[in-house]
Each structure stands twice: as C-alpha cells, then as structure tokens.
Amino acid sequence: MASNNIRSTDLTNPSENPADKHPKPPFPSKPQDVPGTEAAMDPQADHGEKTYKGRNRLAGKSAVITGGDSGIGKAVAIAFAREGADVLISYLDDVEDRDAQDTINFIEDAGRKAVLVKGDISSESHCRKIIETAVASFGKIDILVNNAAYQMSRETLQDIPAWEWEKTFAVNIHSMFYLCKAAEPHMLPGSSIINTTSVNAYEPTPMLLPYAATKAAIQNFTANLSRILLENGKGIRVNAVAPGPIWTPLIPSTIPDHDRFGEDTPLERPGQPAEVAPAYVFLASDEASYISGATIPVTGGRITI
Ligand code: NAD
Numbered sequence: 350m351a352s353n354n355i356r357s358t359d360l361t362n363p364s365e366n367p368a369d370k371h372p373k374p375p376f377p378s379k380p381q382d383v384p385g386t387e388a389a390m391d392p393q394a395d396h397g398e399k400t401y402k403g404r405n406r407l408a409g410k411s412a413v414i415t416g417g418d419s420g421i422g423k424a425v426a427i428a429f430a431r432e433g434a435d436v437l438i439s440y441l442d443d444v445e446d447r448d449a450q451d452t453i454n455f456i457e458d459a460g461r462k463a464v465l466v467k468g469d470i471s472s473e474s475h476c477r478k479i480i481e482t483a484v485a486s487f488g489k490i491d492i493l494v495n496n497a498a499y500q501m502s503r504e505t506l507q508d509i510p511a512w513e514w515e516k517t518f519a520v521n522i523h524s525m526f527y528l529c530k531a532a533e534p535h536m537l538p539g540s541s542i543i544n545t546t547s548v549n550a551y552e553p554t555p556m557l558l559p560y561a562a563t564k565a566a567i568q569n570f571t572a573n574l575s576r577i578l579l580e581n582g583k584g585i586r587v588n589a590v591a592p593g594p595i596w597t598p599l600i601p602s603t604i605p606d607h608d609r610f611g612e613d614t615p616l617e618r619p620g621q622p623a624e625v626a627p628a629y630v631f632l633a634s635d636e637a638s639y640i641s642g643a644t645i646p647v648t649g650g651r652i653t654i
Pocket residue numbers: 384385415416417418419420421422439440441442445468469470471496497498499520545546547548591592593594595596597598599600
C-alpha cells in the first residue's frame with residue numbers, strides 16, 4: 350500500500366528545525382585583533398569537520414580558495430576535498446598559520462593534494478604567484494573561489510581613514526580582477542569562478558560603508574564577467590554566494606557587539622561556515638552547468654530582493 354511508504358516524521362524533533370541546529374546568541378566570545386583566529390572563537394565554529402559527506406561531485410577537479418584558512422573558506426576547502434578536488438588555499442598572516450595547517454590536514458585526510466600560499470592578495474604580483482603555484486601543482490585550475498576580504502566597523506564617515514577605504518577595495522575587489530585575469534588562461538571549458546559577496550550588497554550596514562560598497566561592486570563584476578567568459582566561448586561560469594551573518598574569525602575581530610551576532614535574522618542565530626559551503630559545491634559542480642551570473646543567498650532567511 351502507498352501509505353506504508355510514507356516516512357513518519359517526529360514533528361517535535363528540534364534537530365530538524367534550522368533555528369535549533371546551531372548555537373544561538375548571546376555568545377561569550379571575546380574581541381580579537383584582525384585577522385582573527387579560530388582558536389580564540391567562543392563558541393567554536395563548525396566547518397563540517399565531523400559532518401560533511403562528499404559524493405564525488407568534484408572528482409578530478411582542482412581549486413584555488415582565497416581565505417581558505419578559516420571561516421567560510423575553510424568549510425569550502427573541506428567540502429571540496431571530500432568531493433574529490435585538490436585544493437590550494439591562500440591566506441594572509443603568520444598568526445593564521447595554525448588555521449591554515451588545520452585546513453591542510455583535512456584536505457590531505459580526504460586523500461587530496463593540498464597547497465598553501467601565504468601573502469597579501471591586494472598585490473597583483475602575489476595574485477599571479479597564487480595562480481602560478483596552482484598551475485605548477487595541479488596543471489590546471491577548474492574552480493577559483495575569490496573569498497578573502499577585509500572589513501572594519503566605523504561609527505561615522507569621519508572615522509574612516511582614506512587608507513582603509515582604499516585597502517578595503519584593494520583586498521575585496523581589486524584582487525578578484527587580478528586573480529580572474531591570471532587564472533583565465535589556465536581554466537578549461539566547464540570551469541567556474543565563485544565570488545563571495547554579502548547580504549551587505551543588498552542591505553548595507555552603516556558601520557561597514559566601504560565593505561558594503563565593495564560587496565555591491567562584486568555583484569556587478571560577477572554578473573558582467575559571467576557574460577564575458579561565456580560569450581567569448583571559453584565556457585567558464587561565474588557566480589557568487591551572498592552569506593548573511595556567519596560565525597567566523599572576521600566577526601569578533603571587526604564587529605563590536607559580536608556577542609549578539611546573527612540574532613536579527615529570522616532564525617535568530619548566525620550561520621555556521623558548514624551551512625554555507627554546500628552552495629559553493631553546487632555552483633562548482635557540473636550540476637550547475639546552466640547557472641552563470643547568479644548569486645545564491647545564504648542568509649538565515651534575511652531577504653535579498
Ligand atoms: P575569515 O576571517 O575566516 O576569512 C577571511 C580570510 O581572508 C582570512 O582568513 C584571511 O586570511 C583572508 N584575508 C584577509 N585579508 C587578506 C589579504 N589582504 N590578503 C590575503 N588574504 C586575506 O572570515 P569569513 O567570514 O569566512 O570571510 C570569508 C568571506 O565571507 C569574505 O569575503 C567575507 O566578506 C564574506 N562574508 C562573511 C560574512 C560573515 O558574517 N562572516 C557575511 C557575508 C560575507
């Protein structure tokens with residue numbers, strides 16, 4: 350009988366409600382210096398270390414992920430490796446060496462090649478070095494994830510130094526141009542570029558004026574580049590992911606009231622990096638072959654229309 354096949358659902362099971370799946374604020378978290386580290390996070394973030402199950406969706410591919418040491422980039426690196434991809438991760442600072450090494454261990458545990466490149470992506474020559482290292486290590490690049498970013502909270506317009514305005518654009522959007530330009534000749538048809546934007550592109554936070562402006566620029570860059578790299582016959586898809594509030598070292602190092610971070614979403618909690626990574630896997634996979642110029646919001650229900 351058909352009715353015997355219907356799975357019985359426990360309507361009271363809290364683990365199936367996304368609101369209850371991860372910790373809710375207030376958090377005991379303490380402020381950190383930029384760029385922040387995973388070890389100093391309280392509570393610790395979830396990058397899918399114990400939960401992400403790969404299904405060979407990126408078998409034989411190789412990926413470059415900026416900011417792959419921590420936060421969203423780390424969860425994406427773990428997921429990509431478990432889906433069968435070799436991964437190069439780039440990161441900024443000596444203080445992040447431990448986070449980067451931890452990510453490397455997860456990539457290697459998945460049986461994939463892992464490569465680390467440390468340095469500042471606001472320099473075009475460093476971006477070229479990242480791409481050259483990936484090509485020397487893997488022979489090609491199938492997936493470029495432009496994910497690293499800088500932000501700082503400032504109360505007023507007068508509080509924003511000109512150097513910080515320029516640095517925010519240099520790290521967040523100039524680097525995407527440098528990396529995409531250097532990578533294009535090494536990307537075959539079927540490859541894809543995924544840029545991390547933000548809910549701030551749609552709903553800018555006054556304390557993050559320069560950052561929000563870079564995220565809006567990334568949306569426009571993504572849409573336009575997606576046309577260029579399909580219409581020129583290269584067959585490279587370009588998409589974006591727009592996270593809402595996600596619990597990463599960026600937050601306690603740059604947001605003053607981070608103990609309440611994410612409480613203002615419909616789910617009343619921040620997302621965990623593990624909850625963002627599947628969007629990158631999908632966009633990078635061949636299942637997304639008809640998707641280019643799109644942005645997937647991962648915002649805990651905050652609306653981006
Ligand atoms: P994170 O601090 O874990 O990752 C950012 C990484 O960027 C750092 O690990 C750092 O190594 C790297 N980085 C910073 N400046 C750099 C530079 N000059 N050169 C090279 N690398 C540099 O934080 P995250 O939240 O995982 O951030 C990842 C992306 O997600 C960013 O683009 C951020 O804007 C975006 N995002 C985050 C949130 C959030 O709430 N956490 C929300 C929306 C968008």
